[in-house]
Amino acid sequence: MAFRVKQRWSQMVRGGDGKIASQFGIDPLTARVLLNRGINEEGSIRRFLHGTLEDLEDPRKMDQASEAVSLLHRAIQEKKKIRIFGDYDADGILSTYILYHTLEAAGASVSYAIPDRVIDGFGMSLRMVEEADQDDIGLIITCDNGITQTREASRARQLGMVLIITDHHEANYTVGKDGEKQYTIPDADAVVDPKKPGCGYPNQDLCGAGVAWKLMYLYEMRYMSHAPGPASGSLPLVPVTECPVAMENLPFAAAATVTDVMNLSLENRILVREGLSLLSKTRHPGMRALIRACGLEGKALTTVHVGFVIGPCLNASGRLKTARQAVDLLLEKDLSSAERMAEQLSALNEKRKQMTEDGKSAAFEMIETSSLIQDRVLIVYLKGIHESVAGIIASKVKETYHRPVIIFTDTQDPGHLKGSGRSIESYNMHDELSALSGMFLKFGGHAMAAGVTIERERLEELRYRINEACMLQEEDLAQKVLLDAVIPFSYLSEGLIDELACLEPYGPGNPAPLFGCSKVRILRARILGKNQNCVRLLVSDGSCVMTAVYFGDAAAFFAYLKEKWGEREVALLSMGKESAVRISLAYRPVINEYRGERSMQLQIAHFQ
Incomplete structure (x- = not known):
């Protein structure tokens, strides 16, 4: 493609890394990254580096969470039918599973419904409410939706059903003449949403499954635990590690946090780190089958695996057919059946990939012509x-x-x-x-x-x-590249790279460390891969020679070099001959393991 986004490179400069490095026994560069992420107080640094599930926020801080679990318990005691209204994306699918699994374990008569993307659109619909009434449902609980469905909520109440809304989206609002937002909250028996005005919960970055998980943890602690804690009040909670169903659900809440691209704040970071650790060794039939179908069996799962491989498979069912396929896979208890269902989801995702590629190409052509x-x-x-x-x-x-x-x-x-x-x-x-x-x-x-x-x-x-x-200016349209530090290649070591891994998991709010180096000499460069989407380079900054790789548009990479240095100089690179080509790199250092050998390698994120 001819188009290249303008970039604005800058380096984050925060003082105090030496003190933190000494206090916590880490490299000053690792300390610098922590400061760049706004992690600058002793307690927050400790939780970031060594936080456990005990550091998660108390779910009772979420407004009306205690009322919601009481309503659920009463419905189960009165043998009312409960229906979950989920959503068709991965967060909605995983939220549905978390609620269903817990309520089923609690002895509820529970079913679920997922909106049809085309017929119903997003969230709880009037059709779903009417069907619930016809099915003699006594209580509806939403997940990952409901906060904007005021008309549907009113209809559910009118029909006499108890309604609990759990969501993580912002409520509908209008802006008054004074510029203040006036929110409209649906009429429900309980509305559990960290973004609800006045909620007071410290973490507004929970995904829908995160909210559902918190609520079900509170329910289990209050009504299913051997040592129940109070639904409200100041007494200590039962630790989540002593609530087996919550621990079973934790990997699903973690996966949803990643797939819904939530900010990895301190609480979300702990939830994802601990949940992915459990997900990597899960015995859950549906998820185990999906991991195998994705070719990830036996791997230590990362946010990349979940966000770009597992998540899209779950999403594919809701995009092209019905999200019930994904929910039913998670509810399946027979491994052989789960493996067949997972293969179907994987095939569906391959179809989705091709449709996306066709649409992307059509969009690019339309824009540029x-x-x-x-x-x-x-x-x-x-x-x-x-x-x-x-x-x-x-x-x-x-x-x-x-x-x-x-x-x-x-x-x-x-x-x-x-x-x-x-x-x-x-x-x-x-x-x-x-x-x-x-x-x-x-x-x-x-x-x-x-x-x-x-x-x-x-x-x-x-x-x-x-x-x-639109008031956007040219500088707004330039891609901002924020470097954690500018360092010579010689500063890098395998030990440092291993230590930087303690900052994982990476994601929004906690990006992988990005370093920079200017006037880098390219000694050799060649294109690899059947799709010609990888450039392998040998580079030197004068202090050290390193291997580097660039995953992206290889043709655009070389076109940029030719524009800056001319075809003759770039041709010399492919022959491994002396060239005048110099370039600035924004890179992430990684350990490359091949045939039992470990070596340092630079992954190029940006160049100019």
């Missing part, structure tokens, strides 16, 4: 693309062009288009679309993502109005 390339907010209509992959395509487009984007696709109504948006940090998509909400038939989302439905004939109007109102 039209006036869209001049827009600061990209409004792209893709004919014939399945609406379920629009969000993935939007993410790919945003990553490539570093601009807010909404990908529109056809719906069952020929007069309507459905859009899935992804944004950049300097553009609050929810606020910007809220200002144009009169244009939309449906609208929801948050700062970094949104979903809308619009009349087809108003698409160009939306493109004009959203760009007319």
Whole structure:
């Protein structure tokens, strides 16, 4: 591709790394990374490096959590039927499983329902509420949805059903003349959501499954534990390690935290680290079968494995067919049956990958061969693309062009288009679309993502109005590359790289350490891989010679070098001859293990 996003490189500079290094017995570079992540107090550093499940927040701090578990217990005692309303993404699927597994263990008569992406759209629908009433359901509990479904909540209450909403999204709101947000909270018997105004729970970055897990831990502690703790009050909680069902559910909450791309704050970090450790050695039939189908059996699972391999398989069912396939896999107790179901999910995900690739290519071509390339907010209509992959395509487009984007696709109504948006940090998509909400038939989302439905004939109007109102400047559209430190290659060692691994798991809020070096001489470079998407280099900064790899658009990498240094100089690289080519690298040091041998290697993240 000809387009290359402008980048702004800068180095984070925080003092005090020497003191922290001495106090905690770590390298000053590791201490510098901690400071760069805002981890600067003794207690927070201790929890970051050595935190355990005992450091998780008390679930009783979540508003109405105690009321919710009491309502659930009463329903089970009264033998009322309970129905879980989940959602069709991985977070909703895993949330559904966590609730179902715990309530079933508690002796509940429990069932679940997942909205149809096309028929119902996101979250609890009126159709689902009416079906619950027809099925004589006494209590509905949502997960990963419900906080914006005010009409549906009112209908459930009108029909006489007890309603518990568990969610992690922001409630609907309007902005008053004073600029203050006026929230609308659904009418329910209990609303458990860390983002609910006045909730008071310290961690607003829980995913839907994280909220469900917290609530079910509280339920188990209160009603299923051998040494029950209070649902409310100041007495100590029963440790989660003494609540076996909560421990069984922990890997699923961890996986959802990763797949829903939640900020890895101190609590989420502990939840993910401990949960992935358990997930790597799980005996759970459904998850074990899925791990095997993904080719990950026997590996120490990381956020990359979960976010880019396991998660997409779970998501594929909700995108292309029904999320019930994924939920049923997790509920399956027979390993042989689970393995057949997991293979089907894996095959479905391969189909989804191809659909995504086709849509991504079509979007790139449309943007670069039209006036869209001049827009600061990209409004792209893709004919014939399945609406379920629009969000993935939007993410790919945003990553490539570093601009807010909404990908529109056809719906069952020929007069309507459905859009899935992804944004950049300097553009609050929810606020910007809220200002144009009169244009939309449906609208929801948050700062970094949104979903809308619009009349087809108003698409160009939306493109004009959203760009007319856009206040993004050139510097906002430049990709920000923040270096933790600029260090010579000679500072690196296997011991240091192993120590940096204590900062894992990586993700939003805790990115993998990124270091920089300028005026790096390229001694040799060649393209590898059947897809020509890997460049292997031999580089020197004058202090040390290192092997480096770049995973990305290899052709674009060499095109950049030719533009800067000329074809002759770049041709010399492939022959291993002396060349004038110099480059600045932003890289992550890793240990490469091959045939029992360990060696240091640089993974190039950015270059200029």
